[in-house]
Amino acid sequence: MKITFHGAAQTVTGTQHLLRINGHTLLLDCGFYQGKRAESYERNLTFPFNPRGIDAVILSHAHIDHSGNLPNLVKSGYRGPIYTTPASAHLSNLMLMDSGHIQEQDAEYVNKKRFKRGEPPIEPIYNLEDAAHVAQYFQPMDYEEPFEPVPGVRAQLVDAGHILGSAAVSLEIEEKGRKIRLWFSGDIGRRNLPLVRDPILPEQADYMIMECTYGDKPHREPLAAYEELRDVVKKTVERGGKVIIPAFAVGRTQELVYGLHRMIDSGEIPRVPVIVDSPLAINATEIFRAHPECMDAETNEFIRSDRHKTALGFDLLTYTRSVEDSKALNDRTDPMVIISASGMAETGRILHHLRNNIENPRNTILIVSWQAPNTLGRRLADRETEVRIFGETYQRRANVATIGGLSAHAGQTFLVEYAQAVKGSAQKIFLVHGESGPAQALTEKLAEGGMGQVAYPALHSSFEV
Ligand SMILES: [Zn+2]
Numbered sequence: 001m002k003i004t005f006h007g008a009a010q011t012v013t014g015t016q017h018l019l020r021i022n023g024h025t026l027l028l029d030c031g032f033y034q035g036k037r038a039e040s041y042e043r044n045l046t047f048p049f050n051p052r053g054i055d056a057v058i059l060s061h062a063h064i065d066h067s068g069n070l071p072n073l074v075k076s077g078y079r080g081p082i083y084t085t086p087a088s089a090h091l092s093n094l095m096l097m098d099s100g101h102i103q104e105q106d107a108e109y110v111n112k113k114r115f116k117r118g119e120p121p122i123e124p125i126y127n128l129e130d131a132a133h134v135a136q137y138f139q140p141m142d143y144e145e146p147f148e149p150v151p152g153v154r155a156q157l158v159d160a161g162h163i164l165g166s167a168a169v170s171l172e173i174e175e176k177g178r179k180i181r182l183w184f185s186g187d188i189g190r191r192n193l194p195l196v197r198d199p200i201l202p203e204q205a206d207y208m209i210m211e212c213t214y215g216d217k218p219h220r221e222p223l224a225a226y227e228e229l230r231d232v233v234k235k236t237v238e239r240g241g242k243v244i245i246p247a248f249a250v251g252r253t254q255e256l257v258y259g260l261h262r263m264i265d266s267g268e269i270p271r272v273p274v275i276v277d278s279p280l281a282i283n284a285t286e287i288f289r290a291h292p293e294c295m296d297a298e299t300n301e302f303i304r305s306d307r308h309k310t311a312l313g314f315d316l317l318t319y320t321r322s323v324e325d326s327k328a329l330n331d332r333t334d335p336m337v338i339i340s341a342s343g344m345a346e347t348g349r350i351l352h353h354l355r356n357n358i359e360n361p362r363n364t365i366l367i368v369s370w371q372a373p374n375t376l377g378r379r380l381a382d383r384e385t386e387v388r389i390f391g392e393t394y395q396r397r398a399n400v401a402t403i404g405g406l407s408a409h410a411g412q413t414f415l416v417e418y419a420q421a422v423k424g425s426a427q428k429i430f431l432v433h434g435e436s437g438p439a440q441a442l443t444e445k446l447a448e449g450g451m452g453q454v455a456y457p458a459l460h461s462s463f464e465v
Contacts, residue, residue, distance in 0.1 A: 001175055001182075001465050003209070006048050007031055008433040009459040013065040014043065015433060017184065017209055022175050024055045024150035028184050028209070032068025032099070037110070044069055044125050048460060051076040056149035057137075058157075059084035060186030061166035062091035062250070068099050070134045071126035081139040083149055085157055087165025087291040089138035094283050095250060100124075100131030142293075143167065161189030161199030162408050163251045164287070164294050168202065180465065181425070185210040187433065188410040188418055192222045194255045195288070195311065197296040199410070201421040207465055208422055212415060212434035215442030219411030220404050225368075226259055228403045232366055233260070233269045236399070237335040241362030244398070246350045246377055248343035249281035251408060252369060254288050256339055258299070258311045265306070265314070273334070274317045277326050277349050278341040282319045285312050330356050343369055344377035351376075355389045363398040368406055416445050428453045430463070 001021045007014030007029075014033030019026040033043040051073045059082055060066055070082065070092070084092065107124035114121060141147050141157055149155050152174045157167035169184040183205035191198045202208060236243045247253045253276060263269040276282065289312060292300060299311050308314045320326050326349050329338065340350040354376070357363045371377035379387050383400050386393055410418065419429055419442075429446070431439045431454060439456045446454055457463065 001173060001180060002462055003207075003430070003465065004460065004462040005430070005432060005457040006460060007033060008065070009457050009461065010436060010439075011459075012213060012433055012435065015060075015066045016069070017432070018049055019182075021150060021173055022152045025049075025053055026150050026153065027054050027057045028169060029060055029066040029186075030057060030068075030070045030073050031066040032064050034065060037106070041122070041125065044072065047073070047076060051078040054078055054080060056080050057082045058149060058155060058169050059088060059092065060160065060169060060184065061163055062088045062095050063163065063187065064095060064099055066186070067092045067096065071096055071100060071130040074133050074137060075126055075130045078137075080137070081149070082134070082137045083139045083141050083147060083155070083157070085143060085165040085167055086140040087287070087294050088167070089140050090287045090290065091165055091250065091284065092138070093135050094280070094287060096131040096134055097128060098280055100126055100128040103127060158200050159197050160186045161191070161193065161196055162187040163189075164196060164291060166196070168200070170202070170205075180207065181205045183208045183422065185418065187211050187213070187408070188415065189408055190219065190222065190410050190414060193408065194222065194258050195295055195299050197294070199418075201418060203421065204425045205422045206425060206427050208419070208426055208429045209432055210415075210419060210429055211409070212431045212439050212442045213409045214407065214411045215415055215431070215434050215438035215445075217411060218413045219407055222405055225403050225405035228401075228405075229256070229259055229366075230263050230268050232364055232401045232403075233263070233272075233337060236362070236364040237270050237272050239362045240335055241360065241364060241398075242335060242357055243337045243364050243366055244350070244353050244357050245337065245339045245366045245368060246343055246345040246354075247339050247341065247368055249278045249341040250284040252343065252406065253278065253281040253339055253341070254285055254312055255406065256368065257285070257317065260337060261311065261314045261317070262302070264316060270335075271316060273336040275320060275329060275336060275338045276317070276340070277320045277329065277338060277353070279321050280341060281339070282321055285319070288312060326352065329353070344371050344375040345380065346375050346377070351389055355394065357398060358387070358389070358394050359397050361397040361399070365398050365400050367400065367402040370407070412442065412445065415442055416449065419446055419451060420449060423449070423451055426451075426453065428455055428463075428465070431456045
């Protein structure tokens with residue numbers, strides 16, 4: 001068997017691992033590389049392998065850095081199955097359509113600049129229509145249901161506890177009379193995350209491809225995030241202000257809604273309106289509701305005993321789909337919580353809410369995830385006092401609060417436990433999906449625990465096993 005690391009190699013995004021087994025080719029994930037615009041365009045546009053030569057794809061989960069280049073794969077001639085869980089197939093359809101729309105907008109933006117310079121226009125990497133073509137290739141597989149993606153390979157998807165439908169991939173490979181067990185972690189979740197089940201640890205693997213995003217630091221407990229959210233809402237409402245939360249539409253928004261639902265029902269926070277203002281989040285929420293099989297026991301128990309009979313809806317919660325309803329929120333002065341996308345406050349409806357509320361010292365802007373450098377979200381998290389929104393300068397007088405501990409990725413402590421689970425059997429662990437700092441820190445931690453066979457493969461490098 002040959003493993004080639006065509007993405008998320010010595011970086012975080014763009015996961016694509018190619019396996020060559022018994023003369024067949026299997027692709028683990030087909031992620032989008034997300035970096036600077038021009039570099040991302042080049043890297044995502046052309047594959048370093050022939051898409052027509054792939055026999056099967058296994059998709060670990062719906063995040064764009066794992067699924068985002070599937071439309072281009074199909075556009076480039078791939079016609080085989082894409083094995084993934086039913087929830088991931090469902091969620092990927094939604095996210096890929098959204099991504100297709102973003103690719104179209106991006107190309108339009110670039111082309112305006114190119115036109116001014118007298119340069120020919122570029123094509124989007126894929127468009128909405130290309131994204132819609134992917135759905136027919138999904139081959140939904142339940143967790144732990146065995147399947148044979150290519151001859152001689154017995155595969156299973158195992159709950160990764162990262163986002164709705166997320167999976168690790170367990171492969172039992174028979175090649176030339178030899179048996180090899182390969183475990184691909186996908187993105188590793190955490191224990192006690194809201195909504196989803198806890199990740200399942202790997203068993204008995206000869207080789208493991210493992211993510212290491214937070215290999216250098218342990219996380220705070222999810223419960224701490226719940227308490228921080230509660231305190232921020234309470235304080236802001238007491239001052240008569242609004243809480244404005246830029247949040248990713250898929251995953252983070254649903255976690256916040258579930259948390260606020262519990263807080264309001266239990267009287268931990270005052271009964272204030274909660275608004276989710278993002279069409280993508282609304283569609284994603286419907287998919288969460290359609291997949292109770294992915295929810296943890298605590299959530300299902302909550303739904304059973306809840307008077308609204310759902311984790312993601314309650315009497316004070318409003319989902320606003322139309323632009324008119326979104327704009328109507330501007331005129332309201334009563335305390336409320338507004339959750340809106342995008343998660344880094346770069347685009348989308350959140351910009352209107354920030355513009356309307358940033359200069360009022362009663363309000364709080366709540367940052368609930370890591371913010372990339374040079375984004376508005378990062379400038380807010382850094383508590384800059386003057387920010388630009390829609391090309392105009394605003395004085396930030398609203399409070400800024402940040403909540404850690406909500407990450408959907410395992411921190412260092414759990415990553416070590418995860419790797420230790422294959423200590424007796426693993427001949428090599430390949431660390432992927434992490435920058436060099438975290439990878440090195442995790443490698444050192446693992447060495448302390450007696451695990452020396454750790455590699456950090458370079459982009460496009462291959463290993464014969
Ligand atoms: Zn992910």
